[in-house]
Amino acid sequence: MHCHNSHRFSTFLARAVCALGLVTISLLSLLSCAAKAKDELVIYAYDSFVSEWGTGPLVMPLFEKATGIKASLVSRGDSGAVLAALIEEKAKPQADVVVGIDQYILFQADRADVLETYLPKGIEDIDPSLRFDPKGRLCPYDYGHFAIIWDTQALQAPPRSLAELALPAYKGKLILMDPRSSTPGLGFLAWTLSAYGKDWEAYWRSLKPSILTISSGWDSGYGLFVSGEAPLVLSYATSPAYHRWAEQSDRYQALDFAEGHPLQIEGAAIVKGTRNRKNAERFMDFILSKEFQAEIPLSNWMYPVRSDIELPPAYSRAIRPKTLPLPDASLLSSALELWQDVASR
Amino acid sequence: MSHPARIGGYKPRGSGRVGSYGPALIPLCLIFIPVLIRLSLDFLEPETIRDFSAGLSSAQNWRIYGFSLGQAALSALLAVLLGFPAAFMSSRWAFPGKRFLRSIFSIPFVLPALLLALGLSGFLGKAGILNRFLSLFGIPSLNFIYGLRGILIAHVIFNFPLAARLIGSALAQAHPGSEEAAALLGAGKVRVFFTIILPEALPGILSAFFLSFLYCFQSFSIVLIFGGGPRFTTLELGIYQAMRLSFQAGDAAALALLELMTGLILAFLYAHFSRGRPLMASLRPKLLHKAGGWQKGFGILYLGLAAFLILGPLISIIIQAFSAPSLRARFGSPSLLNFINLFSTSSAASSWKALGTSILLGLCSASLALCLALIANAGPMRRRGPSYAIILSILPLAISPLILSRALKPVLGFLPSFISLCIFHAALALPLASQSIYAGLAKLPGSLEEAALSLGASPLRAWWEIRLPLLKQSIMSAFLFSFCISVGDLSGPLSLAQDGIQPLSLLIARLAGAYRFPQASALGLILLIMTGLAFALVEDA
Numbered sequence: 001m002h003c004h005n006s007h008r009f010s011t012f013l014a015r016a017v018c019a020l021g022l023v024t025i026s027l028l029s030l031l032s033c034a035a036k037a038k039d040e041l042v043i044y045a046y047d048s049f050v051s052e053w054g055t056g057p058l059v060m061p062l063f064e065k066a067t068g069i070k071a072s073l074v075s076r077g078d079s080g081a082v083l084a085a086l087i088e089e090k091a092k093p094q095a096d097v098v099v100g101i102d103q104y105i106l107f108q109a110d111r112a113d114v115l116e117t118y119l120p121k122g123i124e125d126i127d128p129s130l131r132f133d134p135k136g137r138l139c140p141y142d143y144g145h146f147a148i149i150w151d152t153q154a155l156q157a158p159p160r161s162l163a164e165l166a167l168p169a170y171k172g173k174l175i176l177m178d179p180r181s182s183t184p185g186l187g188f189l190a191w192t193l194s195a196y197g198k199d200w201e202a203y204w205r206s207l208k209p210s211i212l213t214i215s216s217g218w219d220s221g222y223g224l225f226v227s228g229e230a231p232l233v234l235s236y237a238t239s240p241a242y243h244r245w246a247e248q249s250d251r252y253q254a255l256d257f258a259e260g261h262p263l264q265i266e267g268a269a270i271v272k273g274t275r276n277r278k279n280a281e282r283f284m285d286f287i288l289s290k291e292f293q294a295e296i297p298l299s300n301w302m303y304p305v306r307s308d309i310e311l312p313p314a315y316s317r318a319i320r321p322k323t324l325p326l327p328d329a330s331l332l333s334s335a336l337e338l339w340q341d342v343a344s345r
Numbered sequence: 346m347s348h349p350a351r352i353g354g355y356k357p358r359g360s361g362r363v364g365s366y367g368p369a370l371i372p373l374c375l376i377f378i379p380v381l382i383r384l385s386l387d388f389l390e391p392e393t394i395r396d397f398s399a400g401l402s403s404a405q406n407w408r409i410y411g412f413s414l415g416q417a418a419l420s421a422l423l424a425v426l427l428g429f430p431a432a433f434m435s436s437r438w439a440f441p442g443k444r445f446l447r448s449i450f451s452i453p454f455v456l457p458a459l460l461l462a463l464g465l466s467g468f469l470g471k472a473g474i475l476n477r478f479l480s481l482f483g484i485p486s487l488n489f490i491y492g493l494r495g496i497l498i499a500h501v502i503f504n505f506p507l508a509a510r511l512i513g514s515a516l517a518q519a520h521p522g523s524e525e526a527a528a529l530l531g532a533g534k535v536r537v538f539f540t541i542i543l544p545e546a547l548p549g550i551l552s553a554f555f556l557s558f559l560y561c562f563q564s565f566s567i568v569l570i571f572g573g574g575p576r577f578t579t580l581e582l583g584i585y586q587a588m589r590l591s592f593q594a595g596d597a598a599a600l601a602l603l604e605l606m607t608g609l610i611l612a613f614l615y616a617h618f619s620r621g622r623p624l625m626a627s628l629r630p631k632l633l634h635k636a637g638g639w640q641k642g643f644g645i646l647y648l649g650l651a652a653f654l655i656l657g658p659l660i661s662i663i664i665q666a667f668s669a670p671s672l673r674a675r676f677g678s679p680s681l682l683n684f685i686n687l688f689s690t691s692s693a694a695s696s697w698k699a700l701g702t703s704i705l706l707g708l709c710s711a712s713l714a715l716c717l718a719l720i721a722n723a724g725p726m727r728r729r730g731p732s733y734a735i736i737l738s739i740l741p742l743a744i745s746p747l748i749l750s751r752a753l754k755p756v757l758g759f760l761p762s763f764i765s766l767c768i769f770h771a772a773l774a775l776p777l778a779s780q781s782i783y784a785g786l787a788k789l790p791g792s793l794e795e796a797a798l799s800l801g802a803s804p805l806r807a808w809w810e811i812r813l814p815l816l817k818q819s820i821m822s823a824f825l826f827s828f829c830i831s832v833g834d835l836s837g838p839l840s841l842a843q844d845g846i847q848p849l850s851l852l853i854a855r856l857a858g859a860y861r862f863p864q865a866s867a868l869g870l871i872l873l874i875m876t877g878l879a880f881a882l883v884e885d886a
Contacts, residue, residue: 012503016811016819017824024709024767047839052695053859077839080589088754174486178569180586212471213491213573216566216582218855220459224570226862227463228614228664241861340405344576 003144041071045099049256050075055299096274107329117267120284138267142302145261146187147237161258166206189254193327376741383752396595420500428508434444436516458566467661472673508553515549517521552619559611608743615737648743665866683867703849710770711827738779746836762846774827785819825879
């Protein structure tokens, strides 16, 4: 049975824990009265841009040093969640700039009307094919192709096209991501739409046996791939550059498909209704500056939109495949509705 | 010390005082009001109402709903079937390895879904431990975990220890005399089992079934990853899609309402059958038979299976954490490199900070949850308290983290992140914390506090001097359980963290998002050890 001392001690613990709770409650109510500073520039971005290995921590100090403007970078989850936050706050915008809207969700941003037009300094020097927003709100800052990555140690003869990917030789060997919850997943759906047009449903039916699983996000899908669950995974054409740079390995290679690959272009824009328009414009100009663009390749693992940035040697492992045109926005959104039925059949 | 009223396994409904419902309503309102406001705000837009009715009449949504229900019911059934022997054996028999069984049942799976998936695939996947073992005998790689059976296996592994605990505490409360009396009167073992033991365990079995049902119903990433395709989609993913991709508030509201209503029914049934039995009770028996020959054999066999299922994913996470991040082999030579990368290079500062943030956040949110739970149970201490008061405080379990974070965001959005996370985690943990306190209270003799009150002590003093010390065991277990919930949660940090706050779960997700999977596993192991220690403390309390 319990000795007297431990009995006393546990009584003390129980009381201490309750007291801690009371202190927490009072601290919470006290702190919640403290107002937050409102004059700084607020930038919304997706989480991997903000994370310690992302581009954010590298470029924010450069921006503050160059302009003297105090800015805070806020993560709102994935890029879908960033847009959802803008739409939710439309009546009373909290952000001044948004980073990370791509072509695939442009039409949603368009419909919600949450962005302002601004043409940053230097935009005229950017390749016109990368300037994906015809209304000039989103300024492109980086781009890259989606690709299937191949584990050279687990598979002898990789597929050379989307069509070959559906062959019986690749039964249960492919990991994809769900287009409803992941950016590459949506990119892959667009890929099949661009390559097969109206026949996309038939292609998915033929592809089904090859799919081992479809994960909710890129991270779990790629994680399964690196743990050896399947030799083929949907990712980015630049993924091999990461493995080269961080692990000095060429085990994982990107496959150049005959049909061509869909391109993802990421853009930034000023949020409609900002009270910091002047400073937001300076941030938009900064996005196209050499300092910002030079950090992109090794932190966001995409190609900078400026053509005068020298790419790191590891990028020799990334492929530059033929670009497929983007499918029609209405086709993409109707395919998204139908996809679950099609892919389950 | 047994009480005649408990022979039937749970207490008959007493004459509750209306006043006691009041405190129990406080946490209920704190959580439900923002959710209701959020849902009704959504309905102010005419477009939403149109989408809402479209969402409710969509055949696809109902198919998803049907699947969510079906897989959850099947998973819960299997979890109960597997959990029952453990509960039965540890409450009735003494056999070697029992302590071990009890301690592995305390290993909690509060890891973020990503790590659960990596752990399970490293164990049962195509290149997992089991398939590697089989390949030693020339058996080709088998598919264990992709497809419907993958969902079921994953759900069973994460839920059967829970079922064993709930059923075990029902059996531990049963009156041992009736079994012996029946045996003395000549009833055979089988008859005793079916006429006495099974009815005694039934409330426990049902409560375990409905809680597992609820958890599997709200499951999302696990279903998608192991289901092997979009055929297997749960309601939670539908809500996610409607909110993040197609931006249809009406569709999201329709699905959320469907999920909420079903969740309420399940939470109600769980609360109804589990009255007075805490989730965290240790499997401590009243009466033990020494296990006989076949019983011993069965016990050891079962022990092996349970250990295999629980330890498998754990071992695979450990292996991944200690494997060098080399690309040559999956289970490379053991190495501390991942930990060294985390704690001694340039990222050391943020790793330590994340560890500190998680611990501090866990402590603060757990104490907040505990205080709210104590307030909810502040009513007069009576042996046959109003049992529906506890049902009221368990009901918020019906709200999935996704819906809760969306509902609380406008309320908490303007607060500093640490505070909003603290409140969010407290809200997540409150139902179970409250239940733990209630269960502790139900075991106490009310006379002590009444005596203090009649001798002139103020209610506050009676609470501080008598109820609090008597409840210390429940308080500690509620606290530690809430701590674990906070440490393992990722939905809060992803949706509410704004000013650079980064708890462990978020750091793990970010490591994985930046290709650094071995380091994510290493950090996951640290998180698992932290929660494991907390649960070991509960077991010892």
